[in-house]
Amino acid sequence: MRFPGHGHRHPDDVVIGPLDLSARVDEALAVQAIAFGLGADEVAVRRQIVLRHMTYPGARALGATSAERLVGFVYGMPNNRTHWWSTVVEPYLRADGHDIWLDNSFVITELHVHPHFQNRGLGRSLITTITDAAAEPRSILSAIDTDSPARGLYRSLGYEDLARQVLFPSAPKPYAVMGAPLPLRRR
Secondary structure (H helix, E strand, C coil): CEECCCEEEEHHHEEEEECCCCCCHHHHHHHHHHHHCCCHHHHHHHHHHHHHHCCCCCCEEEEEEECCEEEEEEEEEECCCCCHHHHHHHHHHHHCCCHHHHCCEEEEEEEEECHHHCCCCHHHHHHHHHHHCCCCCEEEEEEECCCCHHHHHHHHCCCEEEEEEECCCCCCCCEEEEEEECCCCCC
């Protein structure tokens, strides 16, 4: 259900709508830290990355709020092969014949929902809403390369593995790069 000016309303009075991520970066990173298990040092590094990303052309974010408190967020941007993430994943994608996915794609950079608000469809709503507004014909993202609820969500939306066992500098676990045509699949 839509409420004019207030985004999409969910159970437990959660509203999904535009998010000024630069202004609410600390609140967003607090959600990410809890959902993803980040320490203070990692949060400090990611803060600078998020603020830089939000200056890129086409970068945008959505938030899920409950009683004005941010409980989830997603952000992304049109992919650019010169961005750090693309330079790391490109050799893996090329090896599997999928490097064309780096062109004309909308990257889901981060998607996190506070654990107390997970399994309510918020992650699905956040990612489908942000990609529905994308001009690009497809979307790409990276996720830890394990069987997880996040990977299950992405698969249900039409994302498929493009490369596995992708190693990011300083990341303790390998990632998978996934891609899906837009619009994303609905249930």
